[in-house]
Amino acid sequence: MPRYGMVIDTRKCVGCQDCVIACKTENNVPVGYNRDWIVTESHGKYPNIQMEIRTERCNHCSETPCVSCCPTGASHIHDVGGVVLITHEVCIGCKACVQACPYDARFIHPDGYADKCTFCIHRVEEGLKPACVEVCPTYCMYFGDLDDPNSEVSILLQSRKWHVNLPDAGTQPNIFYLT
Amino acid sequence: MNSLSRRKFLKISGATIATAAVLASSAKSIVNAAENVTKKNGLQIIPSYCDLCFWKCGLLAYVKDGKLWKVEGNPKDPLSNGRLCPRGTGGVGAHYDTERLKSPLIRKNLRGEEKWVEVTWNEAFDYIADKMNKMKATYGPEAMALFSHGIGGNFIKHLLRAFGSPNETAPSFAQCRGPREVGFELTFGDVVGSPERTDIENAKCIVLIGSHLGENMHNTQVQEFSHAVEKGASIIVVDPRFSVAASKAKYYLPIKPGTDMALLLAWMSVIVNEKLYDADYISKYGNGFEQFAAEVSQYTPEWAYIETGIDPELIRETAREMVRYKPATLIHPGRHATWYGDDAQRSRAIALLNALMGSWGRKGGFYVPYSYSIPKYPYPSYPELMKEPLDNPNGKYPFATGEQISTGIREATITGQPYPIKGWFIYGTNLMQALPNRDETIKALQNLDLMVVVDVIPSEIAGWADVVLPESVYLERYDDLNASPFREGFVGIRQPAVEEPNDQKPNWWMAKKLGEKLGLGAYFPWKDIEEYLDIRLKLAGHSLTEIKKEGIIKGPKKPIYYDNGVEPEFLTPSGKIEFYSTQLAKAGFDPVPRYTKHPEPPVGYFRLLYGRAPVHTFSKTQSNPILADLMSENEIWVNADLAEKYGMKTGDRIKLKNQDGVISDPIKVRATERIRQDCVYMVHGFGQKSRQLRSTYKKGASDAELVTKYNTDPLMGGTAMNVNFVTFEMEV
Amino acid sequence: MMNDLLELTTTRHNPHVDPIMAMWEWQIPVYLFLGGMVAGMMIIAGYFLFSGRHKESNCACFSIPTISIVLLSLGMFALFLDLSHKLYVWRLYTTFQFKSPMSWGAWILILVYPALIANILIRPSAWMLKIYPKLTEYAGRLNQHPFLIKNIGILNMILGLMLGAYTGVLLSSMGSRPLWNTSLLWVLFLVSGLSAAAAFVHLFAKNKAESELLAKADNGFLVIELFVLVMIFLGFLSSARPHIEAAQLLLTGAYAPVFWVFVIGLGIVIPLIIQLLAVNHKIRHTAIAPIMVIVGGLILRFVIVSAGQYSHWFNAHFH
């Protein structure tokens, strides 16, 4: 059983939002909504500045408050790759999961159900990479099986320094940022 | 006039001889689009190339159940490598833009009032043909000038040449890369060109002087830049603003705007004085090095510090850093180079610094591009020109080579000298945002008898037209073939993926129909563009059917470096790299670049800088619903301390007032540590004032509106626009 | 990395998520308040039934269950209004999600109604008897078994406890919102629910003794509520930065004025003083104090829900 995750090289990301647009067109994310987004974090005083640019989305956490709070089981962990998904026809739109996610990765789709990044599971199951990974003009995003020690993502995590977002939130995110 | 780039021109167009033979065999059938696409449960994948900017990346358009779904990069295409930039990915929005022009329009009242009557194409062409014929009779065909930006304009260019006008221009020269091309041509005898021949991918040290790659999203360059970063290239960024590229840099030089020449001279002096240059390369290919060395050796880093504010030790250190990786050190030539008025000379200084590295023609520097040669269509020859182009009368700007000066044509339209211009045909360029000093543009267009604008949306310039012709967007039309010079030769096709939603038409159709109305039918012998393309491709041994399948045909691989077989060739007067330029000396200019001090903003004023955002192209994408969703207005970047001094916070709305009293539309403040205190910055293309383009109307502010002042480059007529100063108006 | 001069920007702009989470609007606090108050009412009524004192507590035991059903239904209607995928609401009852407080809540509510109905059956109101005369017979039979009544009391107390606790646990289970993330939140909501319920009876009981008794009880609840609040804030302030910042939101930050004036001042302290004076017969009982308590309880839910969504793990909000 694979455990899917993403590794993002912040040294290469330029914050161009191509990943955001690719997600929008691939997944018909409505105008005004984002499944992924860019965070720019800079520290220091001009001209001594350090800056990290990150592309963010649902972390497909291993500990999932968004799934456990869901009263209907609409939020669930997919049988392949530990991907966190939402079944639209089961969701009642109570928004508990939106509140429960420390990353604010979820939103309510204009059609009423909770929505967020799916790791493009429809593509992944066809052997393709997620749309955002595939489009990135800086090749800074990597997708693969974290449990396979020989996968590109595992090798990167072994060889480079990385961090995850909000490690203290206890969610054990599966998106890793190389620094 | 000198003849630098004309020779280059001749080299390319040699292969028109075999034409007739191929023509005979090509007349057969042109297979329809459906056969050439991959079909899979209602999904069609149509290869084409992008038009969201001038890079022309190969794409695959996905059409699902007859509706455009998404566009991806074409993996076969060497420019995109299967990955488009954000604008290209958002290209679907161009098709779905609800504010597109839907039918031809003729002006009702005064110019610029934006009151229209919808007409048929036939009525529109009758109107235009009538005016053009009258103009030809009264003033001659050259009174009709063409402003055309982008490959879509090719057929319109052909139309106007057939009509007999030599006046054809674009803002891509005098408002963009003209100074750079001239500076490099004066030095190496050749231009940098587009796509830039920069070997970023293999560079071990990359120096970016204001080139904000990563925000400037020219696709291949960004991809290569990222590969270089990954491989650990040493990046040096010189910019008054801590750009995205700066965040990837080993050295960030927070330069005072307008003083780059001082830095360049100091770098060169360090390298010359410490004898760190590529002596072999220079002795083989260089000319006038001694005079050059003697001249630049005087510029110490200490001197440059006073001008630029950059620590002398940092100047020395970065000079040595560049040398460490030579010849794989690329001092990027930039692209939008019209900054201060001495831009061709600054570009020449960049060229010279590269020459010291020996990077021109070398791996990791500048490769030697080549293009796949596709013969031109065998048209009848154009009518003899009665008059010379008037953009540069008497060679006022002696080194303006290659393209015409847009602002020169504007000036002639105002003065009527050396001869009157009475018509503007405008294709794919929003002169209101592109040219400096809007008042002059308006003054010029008020002198016209006919102003035609071909556009896809009711842009600001369309608002001033007499006739507006709505074009199909690139995903709905064929265009001419793209055979850009690059690392490898290739030819790409643009073909329709979906139909126009309304009565929009492609440019080739407009050109042909209007040509026929004007009695120029002989210049449009082809039935339609498919026939045109097929004939051109057959002349090169291919066919339309063949290219439609993958969208790209690649030529044979050729060497691209001096070190692997390219014969160095410098089309300069000396046939060598001109460290000292006798041409310049003869024409009364500095043979070796010198530093000019540019005026600084008065107290309470700040220099207005501008640039690109990754998700927009100039002023042409703001109404694209997908791209607008990611950025719907621009912000004014103000240094955080400065903002505090003025009591401004991020998100506050203010107006900007420039030195001439022009006041901008309200714009949001972005208080940030990422910029110097003597300048402010905004993304170009916003603050649009077309009343019909409601989604963009006064969203953010326009830098173009505030660029009332410009310096003209005496070498080539480029209009430098970083010379405007603004102050903050808090009352909104 | 320098921690000063941090600039954070995000390009995300999801409605009701950015720049500040505001997914839950008025419906949820209203639901939580009504649920909490009904829980309080059930506990009070259940206690009287259990201790066999229901004959003296007319209001608490014989009006309140009916009112509870109405209030609870209103609360559930508010919750229903909040659902954004309403057609699918039945999905709540085709599953039981063990880890989901909301699922627990949905099922608790299913049990609360029969318990309240059983309570009503003990002494149906006159108008009920008019509509359905047979009720007299049922009530008569029920009243023959004090044992049953005792158990109905216990059932009401237990379910009330669960309901009241659930309104707090619903929020406190959200580790994502530091302000909610305290194990004392359910105690706070429970006590506040009790206090509102007591105030309600105090307000409406015709029987003077009963009213007086509930006023005294309410004073107790208010004191406990204050104490719980102090404990919660002490907990936050001695915790990690996001929790400290969450506490500051109420103590000194954007929500401080509402919190201090309406929740603490007008919602607890002043009515407490008034009621203390009243039960000690220094002043007369008036409707003011219990109304203040009830409104204060409602505002408490609004403040906690709203500020909780504002509180965040990031120590800076994006612009």
Ligand SMILES: Nc1nc2c(c(=O)[nH]1)N[C@H]1C(S)=C(S)[C@@H](COP(=O)(O)OP(=O)(O)OC[C@H]3O[C@@H](n4cnc5c(=O)[nH]c(N)nc54)[C@H](O)[C@@H]3O)O[C@H]1N2
């Ligand atoms: N103040 C200021 N001035 C500048 C610049 C700046 O940064 N600041 N940048 C300079 C530079 S580098 C350049 S290259 C120029 C660019 O100048 P332009 O090439 O004029 O760029 P845009 O402003 O994007 O205008 C393009 C126009 O083409 C229209 N268009 C888009 N697609 C199509 C199509 O398919 N068919 C037709 N017929 N029309 C279409 C758009 O609606 C728009 O009106 O501007 C220069 N001028």
Ligand SMILES: Nc1nc2c(c(=O)[nH]1)N[C@H]1C(S)=C(S)[C@@H](COP(=O)(O)OP(=O)(O)OC[C@H]3O[C@@H](n4cnc5c(=O)[nH]c(N)nc54)[C@H](O)[C@@H]3O)O[C@H]1N2
């Ligand atoms: N996304 C996107 N990409 C584009 C385009 C687009 O419209 N959108 N347009 C394309 C075109 S045609 C062009 S020409 C290029 C233009 O892109 P570039 O040539 O890369 O950049 P410029 O627009 O010239 O300059 C903007 C940068 O120069 C800095 N700068 C301003 N003044 C000075 C100075 O005095 N000294 C120094 N050292 N730096 C200074 C600014 O802070 C900013 O970072 O972008 C291309 N790429």
Ligand code: SF4
């Ligand atoms: S597409 Fe790639 S480079 Fe651009 S913002 Fe997304 S992750 Fe970063």
Ligand code: SF4
């Ligand atoms: S990021 Fe949020 S939504 Fe995604 S799995 Fe983690 S907690 Fe759930």
Ligand code: SF4
């Ligand atoms: S909004 Fe939908 S997915 Fe989220 S917790 Fe409620 S029912 Fe589950």
Ligand code: SF4
């Ligand atoms: S993985 Fe797919 S759904 Fe998730 S952000 Fe990327 S493109 Fe969007």
Ligand code: SF4
């Ligand atoms: S760089 Fe971007 S906008 Fe330009 S042609 Fe390529 S994909 Fe299109």
Ligand SMILES: [Mo]
């Ligand atoms: Mo440009």
